[in-house]
Amino acid sequence: MTDRTPSEGADVCIVGAGPAGALAAHRLAEEGHDVVILEAGERFDFEDRQRRMERAIRPAHGPLSVWEMGGERDRFSSAGEWFYPLNAARVKGVGGTTLHWQGMVMRFHEEDFASWPIDYDDLRPYYAEAERALGVAGAADNPYAPPRDEPYPLPAFPPSYSDSIFAEACERLGVTMHSVPNARNSEGYDDRSACVGYGTCKPVCPSGAKYSADHHVEKAEESGVRVVTRAPVQRLEHDDAGERVTAAVYATPDGETHRQAAREFVLAAGGVEIPRLLLLSKSEEYPDGLANSSGAVGRYFMDHLFAGSGGTLDTETRQNHVGFITSECHQFYDDPTRGTEGSAGGVPEWSGEKEEPKPDSIKLEFLNYAGPSPVEMALTGEEFGDDLLDTLREGYGNSIAMGGLVGQRPRKENRITLDSSTTDDHGNPVPEIHWRVDARTKSSLRRANEIQHRILDELGVDVSWTVGPESTGPAFHHMGTTRMGSNSEESVVNAQLRTHDLANLSVASSSVFRTSGALNPTLTIAALSLKMADHVDERL
Amino acid sequence: MELTRRDALAALAAGGVAVGTGALLEGNPFADGRGASSTDAAPEERMASLLAVAEVVYPTELSGVEEFVRTYALGRVEERPDYREGMVEALDTLDEYSKSWFDDDFRALDAETRATLLDQMGVDTASPAPEGADADRVRYYLVNELLYALYSSPTGGKLVGIENPQGHPGGATSYQRGPREGGDSR
Ligand SMILES: Cc1cc2nc3c(=O)[nH]c(=O)nc-3n(C[C@H](O)[C@H](O)[C@H](O)COP(=O)(O)OP(=O)(O)OC[C@H]3O[C@@H](n4cnc5c(N)ncnc54)[C@H](O)[C@@H]3O)c2cc1C
Numbered sequence: 001m002t003d004r005t006p007s008e009g010a011d012v013c014i015v016g017a018g019p020a021g022a023l024a025a026h027r028l029a030e031e032g033h034d035v036v037i038l039e040a041g042e043r044f045d046f047e048d049r050q051r052r053m054e055r056a057i058r059p060a061h062g063p064l065s066v067w068e069m070g071g072e073r074d075r076f077s078s079a080g081e082w083f084y085p086l087n088a089a090r091v092k093g094v095g096g097t098t099l100h101w102q103g104m105v106m107r108f109h110e111e112d113f114a115s116w117p118i119d120y121d122d123l124r125p126y127y128a129e130a131e132r133a134l135g136v137a138g139a140a141d142n143p144y145a146p147p148r149d150e151p152y153p154l155p156a157f158p159p160s161y162s163d164s165i166f167a168e169a170c171e172r173l174g175v176t177m178h179s180v181p182n183a184r185n186s187e188g189y190d191d192r193s194a195c196v197g198y199g200t201c202k203p204v205c206p207s208g209a210k211y212s213a214d215h216h217v218e219k220a221e222e223s224g225v226r227v228v229t230r231a232p233v234q235r236l237e238h239d240d241a242g243e244r245v246t247a248a249v250y251a252t253p254d255g256e257t258h259r260q261a262a263r264e265f266v267l268a269a270g271g272v273e274i275p276r277l278l279l280l281s282k283s284e285e286y287p288d289g290l291a292n293s294s295g296a297v298g299r300y301f302m303d304h305l306f307a308g309s310g311g312t313l314d315t316e317t318r319q320n321h322v323g324f325i326t327s328e329c330h331q332f333y334d335d336p337t338r339g340t341e342g343s344a345g346g347v348p349e350w351s352g353e354k355e356e357p358k359p360d361s362i363k364l365e366f367l368n369y370a371g372p373s374p375v376e377m378a379l380t381g382e383e384f385g386d387d388l389l390d391t392l393r394e395g396y397g398n399s400i401a402m403g404g405l406v407g408q409r410p411r412k413e414n415r416i417t418l419d420s421s422t423t424d425d426h427g428n429p430v431p432e433i434h435w436r437v438d439a440r441t442k443s444s445l446r447r448a449n450e451i452q453h454r455i456l457d458e459l460g461v462d463v464s465w466t467v468g469p470e471s472t473g474p475a476f477h478h479m480g481t482t483r484m485g486s487n488s489e490e491s492v493v494n495a496q497l498r499t500h501d502l503a504n505l506s507v508a509s510s511s512v513f514r515t516s517g518a519l520n521p522t523l524t525i526a527a528l529s530l531k532m533a534d535h536v537d538e539r540l
Numbered sequence: 541m542e543l544t545r546r547d548a549l550a551a552l553a554a555g556g557v558a559v560g561t562g563a564l565l566e567g568n569p570f571a572d573g574r575g576a577s578s579t580d581a582a583p584e585e586r587m588a589s590l591l592a593v594a595e596v597v598y599p600t601e602l603s604g605v606e607e608f609v610r611t612y613a614l615g616r617v618e619e620r621p622d623y624r625e626g627m628v629e630a631l632d633t634l635d636e637y638s639k640s641w642f643d644d645d646f647r648a649l650d651a652e653t654r655a656t657l658l659d660q661m662g663v664d665t666a667s668p669a670p671e672g673a674d675a676d677r678v679r680y681y682l683v684n685e686l687l688y689a690l691y692s693s694p695t696g697g698k699l700v701g702i703e704n705p706q707g708h709p710g711g712a713t714s715y716q717r718g719p720r721e722g723g724d725s726r
Pocket residue numbers: 015016017018019020021038039040041088089090091092093094095096097098100101102103104105202231232233234268269270271273277475476477478508509510520521522523525
């Protein structure tokens with residue numbers, strides 16, 4: 001039987017086995033500390049990945065079933081103006097949400113750190129380490145990226161054929177395309193295979209070419225870390241003075257409850273469960289939730305939003321061979337209002353009306369998986385035989401599309417609270433998400449669409465869909481809910497990622513981000529986690 | 541276009557079955573009755589019924605269907621008795637409908653009548669579900685099973701114009717090639 005009793009004499013207890021927890025655990029174990037990870041979900045057998053891929057492709061199985069998301073354990077409420085589909089946004093298990101993720105990994109730009117208590121240079125060496133840890137394939141061809149000293153650990157994936165179609169139009173418009181840093185092996189790396197083109201990266205890569213954090217959990221275990229699976233932490237306990245956490249109380253499948261003691265505690269349970277756990281851990285000393293003297297726990301919840309548009313061309317575009325993108329554009333990141341100049345005119349400046357807020361950063365993507373996938377079309381079609389084949393041939397072949405992300409500014413009223421009227425499988429109040437998309441975010445989305453339409457028009461695309469201000473959804477990057485800051489009255493953790501209130505409680509997550517930028521968060525999460533581990537190491 | 545053994549092995553790999561070369565060739569998935577509760581039809585008849593479904597759902601320009609379906613189906617159920625049971629029951633269900641509407645087993649009907657039967661059962665518009673109603677199970681265990689095998693294989697992909705379809709590990713170079721170099725056979 002699996003032993004789920006607490007570890008004796010642990011130096012560090014980490015809650016969560018996603019990338020933040022796995023990288024910190026590995027590092028601290030390498031420094032010689034005794035580390036235990038408590039992970040709510042199970043360990044997924046690598047051998048089953050192909051079957052999970054089949055689930056992802058075949059329509060009988062809901063998307064949440066691929067990684068067993070949802071159910072009683074994952075109940076939640078969405079109370080904001082916009083519905084938030086939380087269970088599509090995270091995975092519980094060894095590896096966390098990176099089992100499901102896409103794997104695009106960029107460094108934040110220098111300006112993104114403007115209101116943070118640390119700046120780009122503080123993170124710069126950690127970014128390099130994070131890139132090595134994840135095995136990032138990339139090239140230094142992005143003129144808008146922040147400065148870097150070392151090459152990427154792996155060569156970038158060459159651009160796709162459809163990128164070359166875009167390249168001509170972008171050239172005529174003065175729009176710069178460049179490679180995408182991918183946490184995905186372009187060659188064999190760190191005992192994982194090179195990409196073999198299954199094309200189902202999100203939600204599952206059967207070959208292991210796409211990085212997922214179960215890889216570092218394994219490495220951590222080889223360095224001596226103990227991982228207790230199916231052990232959701234119910235609350236944290238502190239000493240009488242309210243200065244130190246003494247134990248993480250966790251439940252096990254046999255109905256038992258255990259207390260894991262440790263000298264240091266790290267919360268790496270993701271941007272929604274971290275504030276929830278703190279709120280669930282309220283005490284006499286912390287009536288509004290543990291580490292919440294500031295009242296900021298759960299507040300300033302931010303996500304990125306998707307903007308995109310696509311249609312068809314009268315030539316073949318060769319989509320859906322792989323499930324990731326090879327070209328993007330950061331030209332409208334630092335100044336999204338700017339226009340461009342090319343031989344065929346350019347992208348006009350932002351067309352904003354006076355009362356519209358100025359747009360924030362935009363990242364643009366050139367998709368390699370536009371339009372229908374023939375196998376998915378066949379499985380949901382209503383014809384068979386030759387008729388079906390005719391329909392597939394008509395439907396597949398000439399789709400093309402662009403995507404992109406915009407961010408949100410921190411707003412107090414966007415937040416995670418507890419909904420006591422609904423409980424999970426352990427009787428705990430579920431997280432309630434209060435989320436809305438404000439006018440500035442809508443401006444950014446509209447601007448992203450404006451640029452995308454200009455490029456697609458230049459290409460001669462018959463545009464058939466646009467996802468913009470009225471029809472978008474979240475990109476599943478949970479940020480801001482335990483923000484960092486030097487002022488303990490308005491932030492939850494300090495620049496070392498330690499809570500202001502408790503001397504041995506740290507947070508490794510995008511929940512500490514002060515602002516969202518418009519770039520996927522996980523490389524920054526990884527870099528912060530390594531930095532946090534160094535500070536924990538110094539204290540031990 | 542010809543389906544090959546390589547296609548069947550590729551399709552199997554897409555479903556998580558690792559097949560050693562030479563391990564599977566001419567077997568019948570329903571041969572030893574392992575896990576099959578119903579004894580209505582003989583193993584070879586069941587295989588014939590599955591092929592009869594393939595004849596309706598696969599395009600006519602394909603050849604090599606029999607070996608492909610046999611190899612694929614065998615690999616799929618080899619270590620999954622529950623899955624074999626699901627397929628067997630779906631085949632029996634098909635025969636029940638066939639007998640009551642057309643007085644004969646499904647495999648004995650001509651191709652056009654088979655297509656009509658699937659339509660009348662509502663298999664064309666059914667929501668595939670392993671635990672669902674009759675049409676849903678037929679769609680899941682037979683029709684979609686065969687369509688998944690075909691269209692995630694290199695040859696099935698090529699029929700449509702993509703030599704490296706989703707589910708097939710066809711390498712990371714095909715996405716870089718243009719249509720003329722891409723081996724599009726249309
Ligand atoms: C569809 C999708 C695509 C994405 N694509 C990208 C991308 O391209 N690039 C990018 O940068 N990011 C992407 N992301 C986001 C990325 O996956 C997350 O940023 C990242 O996984 C967060 O890491 P984490 O370790 O903080 O949290 P997670 O990976 O969510 O891990 C948290 C872990 O904590 C565990 N846990 C939670 N509560 C408890 C508890 N009470 N007790 C014990 N354990 C607990 C969970 O079970 C989970 O395993 C994507 C996300 C999704 C959903």
